[in-house]
Amino acid sequence: MNTAIAVIGGTGRVGRIVTRKLLDRGESVRVIGRSTQRARRHLPPRAQFFLGDVRDPESLSAPLDGCSAVVYTVEPGTDPAGPDSPRSTLHAGVLNTLDALQRHSALGRAQFVLVSQRHVTRPEHPMNAYGRMLDWRLAGENAVRASGLDYTIIRPGWLTDRTELADDGRVHLEQGDRRDGYVALQDVAEACVQALYCPSAKGLTFEMRNGAGSPPGDWEDLFAGLSADEAVPLHAPA
Ligand SMILES: NC(=O)c1ccc[n+]([C@@H]2O[C@H](COP(=O)([O-])OP(=O)(O)OC[C@H]3O[C@@H](n4cnc5c(N)ncnc54)[C@H](OP(=O)(O)O)[C@@H]3O)[C@@H](O)[C@H]2O)c1
Numbered sequence: 001m002n003t004a005i006a007v008i009g010g011t012g013r014v015g016r017i018v019t020r021k022l023l024d025r026g027e028s029v030r031v032i033g034r035s036t037q038r039a040r041r042h043l044p045p046r047a048q049f050f051l052g053d054v055r056d057p058e059s060l061s062a063p064l065d066g067c068s069a070v071v072y073t074v075e076p077g078t079d080p081a082g083p084d085s086p087r088s089t090l091h092a093g094v095l096n097t098l099d100a101l102q103r104h105s106a107l108g109r110a111q112f113v114l115v116s117q118r119h120v121t122r123p124e125h126p127m128n129a130y131g132r133m134l135d136w137r138l139a140g141e142n143a144v145r146a147s148g149l150d151y152t153i154i155r156p157g158w159l160t161d162r163t164e165l166a167d168d169g170r171v172h173l174e175q176g177d178r179r180d181g182y183v184a185l186q187d188v189a190e191a192c193v194q195a196l197y198c199p200s201a202k203g204l205t206f207e208m209r210n211g212a213g214s215p216p217g218d219w220e221d222l223f224a225g226l227s228a229d230e231a232v233p234l235h236a237p238a
Pocket of ligand 1: 008009010011012013014015032033034035038052053054055073074075076084089093115116117118155156157158159160
């Protein structure tokens with residue numbers, strides 16, 4: 001790509017792997033986060049760090065100016081009344097980012113890769129007890145699907161390190177949100193990166209887990225085996 005790619009949450013576990021992978025491909029990468037200290041600790045010098053907070057729309061204007069794509073890997077808090085509530089980070093934050101990207105992106109249609117999570121369509125799941133995390137994630141997903149941007153929504157299962165899944169190199173991409181499973185941070189990061197380059201990843205929402213077997217050879221084929229999303233109405237929880 002000839003323009004910059006923003007990784008929001010790029011100092012986090014998945015985001016910093018995404019950042020390194022994009023830099024290795026020669027991309028210009030802007031990492032957005034709230035802690036300069038964390039950026040110093042985790043980012044290579046080639047990454048450009050911007051102080052920004054998805055809850056503060058103004059803080060997103062400069063870092064997203066001229067970007068062609070965003071990877072969003074923001075971790076929410078679990079207190080519904082706290083400053084990092086799922087509502088503020090997973091819904092309002094996504095809306096703020098979409099708005100800033102549409103106003104400031106480089107010419108052409110921008111791309112948005114959202115890291116969501118499994119179980120997001122299951123409000124009865126215990127994870128939803130934490131600040132209605134699943135409801136607000138789904139609302140954020142819906143905003144991305146309705147945005148008109150080229151998007152990919154990735155719903156990982158439980159995140160773990162590759163070393164803990166040493167024999168489970170196979171990547172399963174699934175739809176329907178019925179199953180469970182673990183997935184390596186490294187594979188989620190690779191899916192984020194591949195989604196930016198593979199045309200067949202556009203307009204997809206899928207779950208991810210690892211299983212016994214070999215790593216994927218061709219991500220374009222993996223994505224092509226999935227069904228594109230149908231148009232979804234834009235709505236948020238009451
Ligand atoms: N843990 C799991 O098993 C699991 C399973 C499925 C999905 N997920 C999801 O996968 C995603 C990536 O997870 P992870 O483990 O890589 O998360 P992580 O290591 O906690 O990193 C989260 C990143 O979000 C940034 N962030 C938080 N609030 C922000 C805000 N208001 N504005 C801008 N940046 C903000 C953090 O940076 P600063 O705090 O410095 O701003 C950090 O860089 C998250 O959405 C997570 O919920 C996790």
